[in-house]
Structure formats: structure tokens, C-alpha cells
Amino acid sequence: MGLTWKKRVLTALLGAAAALGLTTLILLLVEATSVLLPADTKFGIVFDAGSSHTSLFVYRWPADKENNTGVVSQALACQVKGPGISSYASNPAQAGESLQDCLEEALALVPEAQHQETPMFLGATAGMRLLSQKNSSQAGDIFAAVSRVLGQAPLDFWGAELLAGQAEGALGWITINYVLGTLIKYSFSGEWIRPLEGTLVGALDMGGASTQITFVPGGPILDKSTQATFRLYGSEHRVYTHSYLCFGRDQMLTRLLARLVESSPGPLVRHPCYHSGYWTTLSPAALYESPCVHSTPPPDLARTLTVEGTGNPGACVSAIRGLFNFSSCEGRGHCAFDGVYQPPVRGRFYVEASSPGQDRCASGLYILTLLLEGYGFREETWPNIEFHKQAGGTDIGWTLGYMLNLTGVIPAEVPARWRAESYGIWAAGVVFAVLTLLATLGAVAVHLLWPQG
Known part of the structure; x- marks a missing residue:
């Protein structure tokens, strides 16, 4: 049993x-x-070598992309110590060495296994454009020194190049519209969608040596040299863009001071654009080294120049408007407001601009004069202009637009199933x-x- x-x-x-x-x-x-499974993350590194300083940005995006364009976000921003690389004309090697600290920060952020596949690019803007005009040999030495340093990094170095003014303006337009969500945005249903027509904004960039304007025109672009076309997230965009060399903030101040020197009977110059009690001692000869100043120093020029002023806004506006003729710019065609631009009549514009405290009066009034008399904005359109250094928590500039454009040529990776x-x-x-x-x-x-x- x-x-x-x-x-x-x-x-x-x-x-x-x-x-x-x-x-x-x-x-x-x-x-x-x-x-x-979640897609792997790709990285890209861009140096923005401006006229007054250089910045490094690290960007990342999912490897599978969206309509052949990466959904990019800023992972790191690092400001290089010292002035822009164009300032190292007498010591090119130092231009390359100045990038080391920020480069080390980027290498620490990007996973070591991805170093070899991470693209890195340096784009130089108006400061190097001016140096190239003044002394192309010195500019070449700086690019060579920068390339040697960056080329030794364990990254996919795409080169160090002079960025054309039109490209700077167009890429800045991409950046602003991307971070504002007017190119593509994430819907409540969990999908990436294209926003409604008419939401794109224009971009105004105030740099140290140049200024750019970019926007979608209401009609055909008559001068094709001012047209930029690109494809992002499956949509084609055609924009008007123009860059005005010599109209950046630093070069404007240089030309302003040069005019003061020419009209001054002695070393002390009083000018309404400078704050009361603010003094500065300059080397007058250095004012005439810029290609944007098209006159020669007076024969009796003193060795030093001291500038004093009251910071009177009304007098400063008159002084700036008297200084700049927006139809000729000293007879130089490359920095003239020559009528090829098409002033916008509606829509919002984002302006990237910054100014050190001691020059805030002159810089602010110059920007006002540039917008009203240079670009032809009117008081009724003023509420449509916003001033920002960041938008959506991301730095405004051409670098993010460059990376978005670059993701179109970097192969996507199919997510694992x-x-x-x-x-x-x-x-x-x-x-x-x-x-x-x-x-x-x-x-x-x-x-x-x-x-x-």
C-alpha cells in the first residue's frame, strides 16, 4: 500500500x-x-573662438536621431581663460595652450570608450576674420598652433577653420529656434512634432567685431549671396542672413576712441559716452591697428590717452549717431549697410548681446542706434525684440546650430530590440x-x- x-x-x-x-x-x-532599448548617447565638442574670448561646448544626443537630425542638448559650457585667439598674433603657440583646461574638462565628461568617435571642431569668427585681412600669415600660424593642440587629443578632430559671417548668422538662427521649440518640440503624447507655421523667430547677434541678422523673409530673397538653406527634422528652411564686419561692440568702441583721438587737442578727452569718474589709459597707436579704423594717427599723437565723461544718455546718442554713417562705414564695402538687407516688418527677434559694466552706456546706446537706424526697426516693433544670453537654459550662439547640422551627416544607430x-x-x-x-x-x-x- x-x-x-x-x-x-x-x-x-x-x-x-x-x-x-x-x-x-x-x-x-x-x-x-x-x-x-534606450538608444546610446553620442557626444560632440565645439570651440567658439570669438573676437574677445573662446568658449567650449559639449553637446549630446540619442544615437537614433529624429527625422535624420539629432535631438541635441548642452552638456557642458567652459569659457577659456584669456582673450580670443586672434590676440595671440605675436605668440601663436599660446593660443593653442589656452584651450587645454577646457579640453580636459570635456575629455572628463565624455566616456573614454567614445573618445575616438566624438567629433570636435573649432570655428573662429570675426576677430580672426579681421586678423586674416590684416596679416594672413599670423592668422595661419594661430590656426596651425590650435590644430596641433587639438589634433593631439584622443578625439575625432574635424579641424580649426575661419567661419564665414553668413554661416555664423544662419547657425545662430538654428540655435535660437531650436531651444525655443519652434523647429521641433516634444508633445504631451510623447512624440516629436513640428510646430505650427509662423512661429519661427529672427536672430540678431551682437559680437565683438561683427553683428549678424537672420530671419525668414516674407518674400523671395533678391540677393542669393545672403540666402542660406538647410534641412532639419525632415523640413527645409530658407533664411536671409547677413553679417556686418566692423559693427561689433568692441570694434565700435575702437572706432569711437580713434575719432576722439583725432579730434582731441591733447591727451585728455572728455566724452559723454563714458561714466562720470571713469578713466582709462590707452595706447593710441593700437587704436589704428584694426582694419575697421580707416584713418592714420595724427602726427602729434600723445603716447597715452585718458578718456573722461559724464555718461549723459542724450549726448551719447548724438555722439554715436554722428560717428556712424550706416550707408558707407568709412567707404569699406564689407562693413557697409549697403541696402541688401530686408528689414522685418513683424515677428519676434532674439538678440545675443553682452557688455562689460564700464562700457555699458556706450554699448547700449550703440545697440539702440544700430537697431533703429541701421536695421530699420521702428518703435512699434520694439516689443517684439528680446535680449538674451541664454534661451531654454542653453547658451545662444552658432555652436549648437552647427552641431544640429552636423548630426545630419553622422550615421544614426538603430536601438537594440x-x-x-x-x-x-x-x-x-x-x-x-x-x-x-x-x-x-x-x-x-x-x-x-x-x-x-
């Missing part, structure tokens, strides 16, 4: 184990669905697996411990 009961219990336990195991297998296989179950199915599978194990262990115990006979 004992043997019969043993067989019965053993058979029941083995049958239950088989049934439970089969049910577990069915739950794992039949109810499994295919899911995409995996079979997975819902939580309920997974929990049921675990329960049946545990019951299968218990039934199997019970059968083993019956077989080994149940007495024979």
Missing part, C-alpha cells in the same frame, strides 16, 4: 511540475512583446516558476525520502 501511495504522490507532483513549467514557458514566450512582458504577465510567470520549482523539489523529496515497500 505504501509503494502505491508513493507512486501516486510522485506522479502527481511530476505532473504538476510539468504543467506549471509549461505554463511558465507559455507566459514567457507567447505573451512577450518586442521593445526598443528585446522581448519583454508586462508587469502582470511577468509576476504570473514568477509565481508559476516558483510553483514549478516547489513541485519538482517535492517529487525529489518523495522519491528519496519515502520508504520503500
Whole structure:
């Protein structure tokens, strides 16, 4: 009788184990669905070598992209110590050395396994454009020194180049519209969608040596040299863009001071654009080294120049408007407001601008004069102009636009697929697996411990 009961219990336990195991297998296989694992993250590094300083930016984006363009975010911003690389004309090697600290920060952020596949690019803007005009050999030495330093980094170095003014303006337009969500945005349904037409904004960039204007015109662009076309997130964009060399903030102040020197009877010059009690001692000869100053120093020029002023806004406006003729710019065609631009009549504009405290009066009034008399804005359109250094928590400039454009030529990676179950199915599978194990262990115990006979 004992043997019969043993067989019965053993058979029941083995049958239950088989049934439970089969049910577990069915739950794992039949109810499994295919899911995409999160895409790997790619990185890119861009140096913005401006006229007054150099900045490094690290960007990242999911490797699978969206309509052949990466959804890029800023991961790091690092300002290089010292002036812009164009200031190292007499010591080109120092231009390359100045980039080392920020480069080390970027290398620490990007995973070491991805160093070799991470693109890095340095774009030089108006400061180097002016140096190239003044002394192309010195500019070439600086680019060579910078390339040597960056080329030794364990990254995919794409080169150090002079960025054209039109490209700077167009890429800055991409940046602003991207961070404002007017190129593409994430919907509440969890999808990337293209915003409605008419939401794009124009971009005004006030740099140290040049200023740019970029926007989507209401009609055809008559001068094709001012047109930029690119494709982002499956949509084609055509913008008007123009860069005005010599109309940046620093060069404006240089030309202003040069005019003061020419009209001054002695080393002390009083000017309404400078704050009361603010003095500065300059080397007058250095004022005439810029290609934006098209006159020669007076023969009796003193060795030093001291500037004093009251910071009177009304007098400063008159002084700036008297200084700049927006139709000729000293007769230089490359920095003239020559009528090829098409003033916007509606829409919002974002302006990237900054000014050190001691020159805030002159700089602010110059920007006002530039907008009203140079670009042709009117008082009724003033509420549509916003001034920012950042938008959406991201630095405004050409570098993000460059990286967005670059992602179009970097191959996307297809996300890995995996079979997975819902939580309920997974929990049921675990329960049946545990019951299968218990039934199997019970059968083993019956077989080994149940007495024979």
C-alpha cells in the first residue's frame, strides 16, 4: 500500500511540475512583446573662438536621431581663460595652450570608450576674420598652433577653420529656434512634432567685431549671396542672413576712441559716452591697428590717452549717431549697410548681446542706434525684440546650430530590440516558476525520502 501511495504522490507532483513549467514557458514566450532599448548617447565638442574670448561646448544626443537630425542638448559650457585667439598674433603657440583646461574638462565628461568617435571642431569668427585681412600669415600660424593642440587629443578632430559671417548668422538662427521649440518640440503624447507655421523667430547677434541678422523673409530673397538653406527634422528652411564686419561692440568702441583721438587737442578727452569718474589709459597707436579704423594717427599723437565723461544718455546718442554713417562705414564695402538687407516688418527677434559694466552706456546706446537706424526697426516693433544670453537654459550662439547640422551627416544607430512582458504577465510567470520549482523539489523529496515497500 505504501509503494502505491508513493507512486501516486510522485506522479502527481511530476505532473504538476510539468504543467506549471509549461505554463511558465507559455507566459514567457507567447505573451512577450518586442521593445526598443534606450538608444546610446553620442557626444560632440565645439570651440567658439570669438573676437574677445573662446568658449567650449559639449553637446549630446540619442544615437537614433529624429527625422535624420539629432535631438541635441548642452552638456557642458567652459569659457577659456584669456582673450580670443586672434590676440595671440605675436605668440601663436599660446593660443593653442589656452584651450587645454577646457579640453580636459570635456575629455572628463565624455566616456573614454567614445573618445575616438566624438567629433570636435573649432570655428573662429570675426576677430580672426579681421586678423586674416590684416596679416594672413599670423592668422595661419594661430590656426596651425590650435590644430596641433587639438589634433593631439584622443578625439575625432574635424579641424580649426575661419567661419564665414553668413554661416555664423544662419547657425545662430538654428540655435535660437531650436531651444525655443519652434523647429521641433516634444508633445504631451510623447512624440516629436513640428510646430505650427509662423512661429519661427529672427536672430540678431551682437559680437565683438561683427553683428549678424537672420530671419525668414516674407518674400523671395533678391540677393542669393545672403540666402542660406538647410534641412532639419525632415523640413527645409530658407533664411536671409547677413553679417556686418566692423559693427561689433568692441570694434565700435575702437572706432569711437580713434575719432576722439583725432579730434582731441591733447591727451585728455572728455566724452559723454563714458561714466562720470571713469578713466582709462590707452595706447593710441593700437587704436589704428584694426582694419575697421580707416584713418592714420595724427602726427602729434600723445603716447597715452585718458578718456573722461559724464555718461549723459542724450549726448551719447548724438555722439554715436554722428560717428556712424550706416550707408558707407568709412567707404569699406564689407562693413557697409549697403541696402541688401530686408528689414522685418513683424515677428519676434532674439538678440545675443553682452557688455562689460564700464562700457555699458556706450554699448547700449550703440545697440539702440544700430537697431533703429541701421536695421530699420521702428518703435512699434520694439516689443517684439528680446535680449538674451541664454534661451531654454542653453547658451545662444552658432555652436549648437552647427552641431544640429552636423548630426545630419553622422550615421544614426538603430536601438537594440528585446522581448519583454508586462508587469502582470511577468509576476504570473514568477509565481508559476516558483510553483514549478516547489513541485519538482517535492517529487525529489518523495522519491528519496519515502520508504520503500
